[in-house]
Amino acid sequence: MNEDRKRILDLLADGKINADEAERLIAALGGDRANGTADAPPARKPPKYLRVVVDSGGGYGEGPAKVNVRIPMQLLRAGVRLGALIPVQAREQVNAALREQGIPLDVSQIKPDNLEALIEQLGEFNVDVDDGHAKVRVFCE
Amino acid sequence: MIPLIAVVQIEPRRGRRIRLWLPLFLVWLLLVVLGLLLSPLILIACLIARLNPLQTIWSLVRVFVAMAGTHIEVQSPDATILVRVI
Numbered sequence: 376m377n378e379d380r381k382r383i384l385d386l387l388a389d390g391k392i393n394a395d396e397a398e399r400l401i402a403a404l405g406g407d408r409a410n411g412t413a414d415a416p417p418a419r420k421p422p423k424y425l426r427v428v429v430d431s432g433g434g435y436g437e438g439p440a441k442v443n444v445r446i447p448m449q450l451l452r453a454g455v456r457l458g459a460l461i462p463v464q465a466r467e468q469v470n471a472a473l474r475e476q477g478i479p480l481d482v483s484q485i486k487p488d489n490l491e492a493l494i495e496q497l498g499e500f501n502v503d504v505d506d507g508h509a510k511v512r513v514f515c516e
Numbered sequence: 517m518i519p520l521i522a523v524v525q526i527e528p529r530r531g532r533r534i535r536l537w538l539p540l541f542l543v544w545l546l547l548v549v550l551g552l553l554l555s556p557l558i559l560i561a562c563l564i565a566r567l568n569p570l571q572t573i574w575s576l577v578r579v580f581v582a583m584a585g586t587h588i589e590v591q592s593p594d595a596t597i598l599v600r601v602i
Binding site: 423439440441443444445446447454457459 | 565571575581582583585586587
């Protein structure tokens with residue numbers, strides 16, 4: 376219970392305001408919260424899509440090229456669930472192949488729960504690369 | 517939502533523009549029939565791989581369903597290719 380609400384209830388208990396007034400005041404507090412003036416930050420919506428945008432602008436001498444990819448996060452979730460079905464032997468082979476490429480990742484550790492936490496944090500994710508020849512942007516929306 | 521239509525558009529710089537609207541709902545129907553016909557084989561394959569057949573099928577269905585909203589667009593000097601799943 377926040378401080379303002381407690382004060383209103385104290386006023387009501389002391390008989391300084393009646394129930395109708397208390398209700399109006401509490402409703403007004405609720406309106407303030409809806410307008411975003413409360414202390415708690417508004418809940419962030421999880422991103423729905425992963426976007427990859429590439430604009431080479433012809434900088435590499437092959438003419439201008441653009442790539443615009445939008446992948447639903449649902450597909451990522453479904454892929455991870457499908458990945459959980461990989462047999463143990465195959466999973467070990469995947470891990471070994473990743474290690475060979477310098478990626479020490481254990482695919483068996485990627486679980487739907489972990490993925491949800493990752494996707495929530497991806498809302499802030501933004502990679503912006505501009506080397507003068509091409510622009511690459513990876514972000515979530 | 518299940519993806520119902522896939523749009524594939526190929527626009528070469530020279531030549532004819534190709535625009536295909538692929539009715540995925542017909543593909544789903546075909547897959548259901550095919551899945552039923554091949555169900556004994558699928559079951560045996562799942563048993564060999566020590567997988568839960570229902571879980572496997574459900575995971576595959578989820579992947580197909582999750583494809584809705586996919587948008588891939590590539591523009592090069594020679595052609596523009598667009599693939600959209602609606």
